[in-house]
Structures are given as C-alpha cells and as structure tokens.
Amino acid sequence: MPRRVNKDTTWFKLDNAAKIYPVLKSSKDSFVFRISVIVKEIVKPEVLQQALLDLTQRFPHMFVRIKHGFFWYYLEANSKKPIVRPEPSLVNQRIDTQANNHFFFSVFYYQNRISLESFHALCDGAGAIEFVKSLVFRYFELRGHEMKNDGTVLTVDQYPKPEEMEDSFAKYADKSGANREKVIPAFHIKAKKFIYSESRGVITARLPAESLIPIAKKHGVTVTQYLVALLTYSIHETYIGQIPEKRPIRISVPVNMRRYHPSISLRNFSQYIHTTVYSSKKLTFEEVLLKIKQDFETEIKPETFQGSINANVYAEKNPFVRILPLFIKKMLLSIIGTRLGARLETATLSNVGIITLPESLTPWVDRFEFNLATAAQAVYGVGVGTYNGLTTISFLRSIYDTNVERRFFTTLATAGAEVTVESNFWEEKA
C-alpha cells in the first residue's frame, strides 16, 4: 500500500472555494452533486465496498470529516470506514454523515449503477470524476478482470502527490489585481415546488455525440454554447409571461481552471461564467445563440478568471476576515451567499466534457451520468458529459413542472438527435 506523503495529511484547510459550502448548506441548498457510472453488470456491493476502502490512501482528501475550528472549518482524516449503501430515492440530498461514519461523500449502488454523491467542499466535478474512475477501475480489478492502466486513471498502487491535495486557488493567485463580477439579479423560476424541500426530479437523456455535434456546428457554436442557448430559450418559452423586463435569464456555467493552470489538484478548482439573456416577446433562438456565444467569448478569458481568483483569495487572506471567529464569518457569509450568490443565476449547466477510461475498462462501462445540485432559487441543475461517443444530459429540478425539459429535448429530437430519456417521475410521487 502507498505511504502518506511527507506533509501531515491528517488535516487540511478547506480550499478557497470550499469555504462557503459548509456555511450555506441546507435541505434546499445541499451543495451535493452526483456522478454515476452505469456498468454492464449488476453491481456486487461487497466488491464495491472493498474497492472503496482500497482508495483510502490514494485519495486522502476525500476520506475526511469536516470539523469546526475557531476561525475556519477544516478537514480532518477520518479513521472510520465509509459504507457503500443502496441508492436512496432522493437524489443529491444533504449528506447524512451520521449514516456514513461522518464522511462527506456517499457511494451508492442500484442495479448496474454506481454513484458517488459528494459535498462540494471536498472536490469539484473534475476531482470527483477522477475518484469515480479509480473506484470503478478498482472494482473491476477486484472482480477478477485484467485491468491495465494506460495513464488515464489514478490507481491504488500509486502514491498521492502533494499537488493533488493543494489549494490551487491560493497557489495560482497573484498580484495582478482583483476583479469581481458585477451582480445582476437574475430571473428566478416561480413554479410549484415539490412538497418536501429535499425532493428532486430527475430527467436524464442520452444521445449519440455524433448527432449533437453537427447540430451545434450548424449554428456555428460549440456544444456547450448550444446547450446553454437551448436551456435559456426553453426557460424563455416556458415562462415568457412571468419574466420581468429587468431580470435576465442567467445561466451559470462552471469552467475548469485546470485548463488555464498546470494544476493537478483533485479538490476544487473551478470558476463560473454567467450568460445573460433578456427575455422579450420577439426573442428568437438565433438571437439567444448569438448572445450566448458573445458572452462566452467575453467571459472566458484567462485574465478575467485570474482577477476573480485573486479577488476570492485576497478576501480570504484579509487579516480582518481571518481573525473573525467562525460564527461571525458564518453569519456574514450566509448573508452574502443568500443575498448575492443565489440572485446571480436562473439555472446552472455544467459540461464536464469527454471522459476517457483505460481501454481494458471500457468493455465494462456503458455510460456516465451527472446530476448537479439545484439551489433554493435556481431550480434547475443540468449536468452534461460524454463517454464513448454517448452524451448524457441530466436535468435535476426542485419543481413539478417538466415543460423546460420537454422543450429542450423535443428541440434536440426535432433537430435530428436520437434522444432516449429516463425519469424518476418525482412529479407523480411527491
């Protein structure tokens, strides 16, 4: 088994982005996301349990519990064992740490699906994907299949690198100046919410990537830009009578900062851009596409991201902020997070891109699915990813109405994509 890296890894500071999540988490804002792998056999829980335990030394930043300090929260190595459990009917609910020995992630199994639900304070989507890939790789290794690592997966026989656990925000912040995004209050969907605040409806579609790419290309945009535009237009069409003139439809899109910095951190290292479209009766899809494309080009600039990283790190390093006791920080962050953060967006769409697995593993994996967290006011989280030529688009929502999804997927189907849908039909249950 690998030994620990030389630094004391029995505790970590939360990374810059993670600091807000323990403060703001609630049943409405769980800050929990799910990554599922659909494999080509019924999952064996006892093998999955062993595979998970085998990852303990390789991913020390995941096997932790979150503790209160006097000034900040921190992560502490958890010597107990996480337990794999049958998948619950609720998706992305607040992590029940008591049921899982105080861990802040859960590994579930259901038929041929293995799911990781992780609290965002531990890692972002990119970090979680690496964890899930390693888990599935180890699972099939323990199942007796010959697995060969071609460098696309982290394996249990490797030592964890200190850089994998670093706070890349702190590392890559510089003195080039801070830049904060202007706060534009966004339109928030007012529709009947599920009775229970933790309930979430899931509609997941899968479609061949080769049928999606030409649709985006035809409009002269990338797949992500096209999907953001389609989501914006679907919300516009569904709620056109309710959208105030001054409240734009704003879609929050996470961007992986590892593309701009040579970071191999498995913790949080993402920034968000926001697309802004003002609704009107005459608004056309082409106009939305054009605006989304412009917003991407304007916002996705290394210097913009650098300014934003600097602003967040400066705020954290501010001596006045540092010496405030945690309970005062919690009060202030809670006000800032609730008043400002949630006002910024109508929905979130994250495209994790193309996932690659070792060739020896691909015969055993059918597809990946991604369920983003919803927020109290941003009632839609849309997760997108592509594996082995199959793109999955998963809508998670906290409202009964499914008209946004209907418009979204019907448009894709009409444009020529072969769309196959699955649902948890939560609107018929609660």
Add this chain to the structure above:
Amino acid sequence: MRHCPECQIKIATRTSRCPLCHRILPESTDPGVISYPEFDYKASRRRLFLKVLSTLSLTGIFVTTLINWLTFSGQLWSVVVATAIVYAWVVVGWLTFKRNVHSSLKLMVHAISITALLLVIEAFATYNQLVSHLNWTLSFAMPSVLIGFIIIINIWMLIKRQQLRDFLISQLALSVLGFIPLILVFFNLVNPTYMAIGAAGLSFATIIGLFILARRIVVSELGRKFHL
C-alpha cells in the same frame, strides 16, 4: 423501448406516460427498466414533529408570560417556565437530535445550560434579594455541575484513549469554565468557598495533565482548531 410520438423521444424507463409531456404512450413489447429506486422518503415526519413542538413551545412561553403579567404579584415565575422550555429544547432538540455533534461537546453544552437553568430558577422563583439567593447555585450547584462533567469527560477520555483528540477542546473549555466559581469568590458571590476551590483545582489538574500526558496531541489539536 417506448416512444412518444409527441416529443419524438424514446423512453427507457418502465412507464405508461411520457416523462416530458405526460401523455399516455402507445403500447410496446419492451416494458423498459425501473430506472430509480422506489419512493422511500420519510424524513418529513421528524421535521413535522419538530415544527409542532416548536409551535407548542412558543405558545407555552406566550401564554405563561401573559398569565404572569395579568396576575403579577412581584414574582417573575414565567421566566423560569420559559427558561425550562428553552432548556428542554437544548437537551431534547440539540443534544438528542443533533447527531453530528461529538458527545463531549454535548456534555459541555449540557453543563452550561443546566447551570444557567439553576441560576434562573434561583433568581426568579424567589421573592428575596437576587444576589443572596444566587449563593446556592454559585457556591454549590455550579461547581458541582462543572466538577461532575469534568470527571465524566476525564473518565471517558481514559476509556477511549484512541479518540482523545475528539474530547480535547470541550474538556479544555470546560476546565477553563471550572475557574469561574473561584473568580466569583473574589467578588464575594461565593460562600462557602470549598466547592469553588475544588472545581478550580480539578480544572487546573485536568489542563496540566492533558498538556503533560498528551502534549503532542493537544498542541496539534489547538493548531487545527485555531488555524488562521
């Protein structure tokens, strides 16, 4: 796999309705798969119970305060009732239901809240002067409670030495509080003083003992708890 002619999509889930438009689907030979586990949500009952309990508590505080005000005869007994209800919430609501809090922290909160309750009872449930009648709580009850809880956590730490780190901060905080009765001696609020001296002595021994016997763990834990 079923097909919705309206939405032009295939549906993999076993269903008779389209998940998007909710129209009845044409028959198919392929029944589809059960995509998600059955509905098993139960958490709402506990939440409802807590909501009912908080409504009853607030109503109880309001009604007793009103009765005390309308029939006031120099005694603020409703403060005792309100404090007892708050205490019950701390014990039942927080100490019992709050599952992610370590037992040592629960014990510390219990020690503080029980002392506060006794102080309020003695202060407001009597006609006599406030200071003289706080004497029993400050001289006997408060030091006894602190001594009792410090001893309980000390024994617990000895039994669960592997988890010593989890008890440290609560025990150190409780031991610091253990000096309060001794400080009150200097303000002539405590008489006789032997219980206060006992609490301070035990606190001192506990703090020194922890630093001598588990110095590395104490320093490391303080470093974590107070990192800037």
